[in-house]
Amino acid sequence: MPSVDYTQQGFTSIRVNIDKGVAIVTLCRSNQRNTFVEATVADIVKAYDLFDRDDCVRVVLMTAEQDSPAFCAGAELSKGWGSLFTPEVEEEGDTFHRDSGGIVTLAIFRCRKITMVAVNGHAVGVGITGLQLPCDIRFAWAGTKLAFPFVRRGIAPEAASSYLLPKLLGNSRALSLFLTGATVTPDSPLLSGLYHTILPNREDVFPAALALAKDLAENTSMTAVAVSKALVWRGYDNIEEQHVLDSRAIRVLATGGDANEGATAFMQRRPPKFSDAPGSLKQWMPWWREVAVVPRKAKL
Template sequence: MPPTPTIDVPATYEALGLSHIRISHHPLGAPTATPVVIVTLNRPEKHNAFTPQMADSLTLAFNMFHVDPRVKTVVLTGAGKMFCAGMDLDIGFGDGEGRAADFRDIGGRVSLAMHRCHKPTIVALQGSAVGVGMTMTLPAAIRICHEKSKYGFVFARRGLTIESCASYFLPRLVGFSRAMHLITTGGVYPPSTKHFGDLFTEVLPDASQVLPRALELAQDVAENVSPLASSMSRALMWEGGDSPEAAHLLESRVFHHMIGQRDYKEGVNSFFEKRKPRFETDPREGSCPDYPWWPELNISREYSASKNSKL
């Protein structure tokens, strides 16, 4: 078996020079990585249109967060008035040459990195988003948006099919009927339309409220939620049993593992002692022995922190 590739984790994310995104600590300017980090799509002059460089940067960032025990929650937002205008059509997707079997869509790489990251992502859509600007948010745990902005899955209107693993995530989030309407019309809608269902868990009247609210939620999660319990619970939701009985057996197995972990004891003790918990278990080390319990296609290798990481 080939060795597991490693990844360098920096002492500070704010010094990274990643293309087309910016990573900030919360609070801003903290000298080392904080429990909450902010990832900002940073092409405001192009309405944060998606590029291969942005995809590479986002994929690398989520891989780093995955192996960095200092990071508890990730907030993803956009610079300027728009969250993301979709793919930068001046760059395009290539010419369709080469073998289809060798092609991997760049949005899908970002979605899988976010999905596989043990740390939950909260998306602050402070402005409008279409295309990959929408599909790449689907693996996130929470999406908060602005009520006067517009959102849509416009692929069919550009002669394209959905990507970024949206055929898996979208119908599970909004239901097949709503998902079919969204991808069939390719329409752009306000977040209040019934076609989105509960895709956006909060819709705020002022764009300036979106990021602060996402950070408020992220801080609460980082301070009060076990990263291990959160990661295992989200995995149970996405990769659970295919019947009530199968779900019961799987949940029981994972629950049995969890009650033997330090985080359970800390959660109970902090409750009785009326204090904030101090959850310290790294999800990569505390996951149940058979995690992942589902067959996972080998499209990329798992990363671990390298010896050069500044942890």
């Protein structure tokens, strides 16, 4: 049983239910094409923080209602762009704010569990940048229409997409998508590699994603997942330092119960029963803030 009652959290733009270690997040503003509003921000930030801390949740899967006309049709613009930003505040002499799409991106990105999305409808703007790019694994319906329309609306890419999209696709394809604002489908060469699976039938997207989510929830170690995600996104930009970091990660994990259970289960030819929680890594993670990993000088 989950340690959190997700039906009592006051969510209005999403529904959350737990199925065998998988937290299913369903966007439920179908009559409004799941446009991005303040409630969306508040609900997703709260939910993903809870998922991160709930050891009964191993995988998070976001989707839209099957009959929704869109997965997410982008930002709700009836009140103008101003509603998409936090109020400006003063900090250390500078005035700044945060775009709400980026706040959602960071909430999903920082979740230490496996994050997945089943895109079963059209997605525009923040429907891609904030709800898809920060996820680990993406499924999509082949008929989905996708667009990054920012330059055609007089604004710049938001939701930290100017960081994530080039990292995921490379600068050339990211610029093609950003600067043309073209509408594409998941199988476009410009999106090559972004989606784990693209399915021809809309109704098959969520079941296929859920099947993988349940498999991962049952057969992966939460601590190994958290470390693997951090190594990819928080690593170094040269092979020597990354080698030191990889080595340290293996050593830290090897002292945990999951590593012993993984080896034992393999030898006994049975499914593993992993029980370590990400909280057990607090002595080491986040190393990018607390641990200085400096490689020894090579002997010439």
